[in-house]
Amino acid sequence: MSHEFNAKSWLIPDGSQKGLSTIVCARTGAGKTEWVKRMLFDGYKDPASAYHRTIFISPKQEDILGAPVVSDPRALQKSLEKNSIVSYHPIDAEYYDEDVDSVIETVFDLKAEIPTIKDDKGVEREMSYHIIIDDCQILNGFDSRRSPSSSVKKLIIAGRSKLVKSTMIIHRFAALPRVTNGNCSDLVALNVSSIDMDVTKRLFGVDFEPIMEDLVDYRWVYVDLLQNNPTPVKYAPVMLVGS
Ligand SMILES: Nc1ncnc2c1ncn2[C@@H]1O[C@H](COP(=O)(O)OP(=O)(O)OP(=O)(O)O)[C@@H](O)[C@H]1O
Ligand SMILES: [Mg+2]
Numbered sequence: 001m002s003h004e005f006n007a008k009s010w011l012i013p014d015g016s017q018k019g020l021s022t023i024v025c026a027r028t029g030a031g032k033t034e035w036v037k038r039m040l041f042d043g044y045k046d047p048a049s050a051y052h053r054t055i056f057i058s059p060k061q062e063d064i065l066g067a068p069v070v071s072d073p074r075a076l077q078k079s080l081e082k083n084s085i086v087s088y089h090p091i092d093a094e095y096y097d098e099d100v101d102s103v104i105e106t107v108f109d110l111k112a113e114i115p116t117i118k119d120d121k122g123v124e125r126e127m128s129y130h131i132i133i134d135d136c137q138i139l140n141g142f143d144s145r146r147s148p149s150s151s152v153k154k155l156i157i158a159g160r161s162k163l164v165k166s167t168m169i170i171h172r173f174a175a176l177p178r179v180t181n182g183n184c185s186d187l188v189a190l191n192v193s194s195i196d197m198d199v200t201k202r203l204f205g206v207d208f209e210p211i212m213e214d215l216v217d218y219r220w221v222y223v224d225l226l227q228n229n230p231t232p233v234k235y236a237p238v239m240l241v242g243s
Contacts, residue, residue: 001237005120005222010186011043012052013128013165017226018185021156022178026190031218031237032169033058036132037065037187038238039161044084054085055103056132061089065241073106080110097140100133101151107131108154111162113192128163131155134168138156141177148177156183172198187223189232191215206230 013019024032040079055076056064067085090099107129116124133139141148148156155166164222170176173196181203187213189237192200192208192215199205206223208215211232215221218237225232 003222003227003231005186005188005235006047007039007042007133010167011052011054011130012046012048012210013130013160013163015163016159018167019160019163020183020185021165021180022186023180023184024169024188025196026175026192026215026220027170028171031220031232032190033062034132034218034239035190036134036167036169037241038153041241049084050119052084052119052128052130053080054079054130055088055107055134057088057090057103058134059090059093059099059138061101062134063087070117073102075107076103077110085241093138094153096135096138099151100139101149103131104151104155105152107164108162109221111164125179126163128165130165130167130171131238132167134169136168137172137175142170142175148179152177152187153159153179156180172196173203176203181186184222184225186225188220189215190218190220204230206232208232 009018010022026032026208050097064087065085067087068083069087069089070079071089071091076088088103090096115175116126119125136142140146159166172193194212197208200208204225211221216235221232222237
């Protein structure tokens with residue numbers, strides 16, 4: 001089995017272990033959001049993406065591949081009927097936790113209501129979803145002294161079987177809530193903080209020390225946590241979408 005990164009496998013959950021959460025971690029400005037844009041762009045080239053929807057939650061209100069922007073759950077539901085990627089911009093970052101919760105609940109409700117759609121040959125196709133939460137470090141539930149909301153826990157624990165995948169984008173591995181332990185399928189790291197090395201060893205059994213010096217200038221590593229001895233695979237910087 002290949003332990004290399006694959007944009008389609010990351011983007012579209014198929015019910016396998018691969019559909020657990022992905023963690024994207026690096027310091028501010030290291031290229032996390034640009035990495036996600038590139039992988040969305042590449043993943044959506046696969047024909048299987050016709051039955052897949054992505055919600056990108058951006059407290060910094062960044063543009064994501066020109067996707068339509070919504071700021072409330074009802075508008076989100078409507079927009080997902082027509083668009084394969086929808087950007088959710090919380091109006092007030094103070095209430096980021098509440099917005100993330102309502103996106104999660106909307107997506108789970110939608111999946112329960114419309115589990116499949118027919119393709120042009122009349123064959124039922126199961127719908128899948130991917131909720132990408134940018135800047136998780138501003139969520140109150142990602143503070144090590146607290147615990148995440150029940151919606152976030154549901155996403156992390158029950159998402160796989162419902163084909164609702166999540167990607168959490170964060171500045172420090174140390175800020176991850178405990179519920180992510182054992183519920184992540186993979187890690188992506190760009191320029192990470194050296195004080196995080198103990199955490200990655202303890203939480204995921206991955207030694208970042210030998211590769212720290214490679215993680216500069218937007219270079220990144222991928223770690224498939226489903227292998228016995230998780231080893232980082234190194235990659236050159238992604239090409240920015242549109243360049
Ligand atoms: N692969 C890349 N190649 C060239 N430039 C890049 C690359 N990735 C990011 N950049 C540059 O770095 C800037 C910051 O990238 P990005 O917004 O993705 O960082 P970030 O890690 O998401 O930051 P923050 O934590 O503040 O959200 C981009 O606007 C772009 O100019
Ligand atoms: Mg960013």
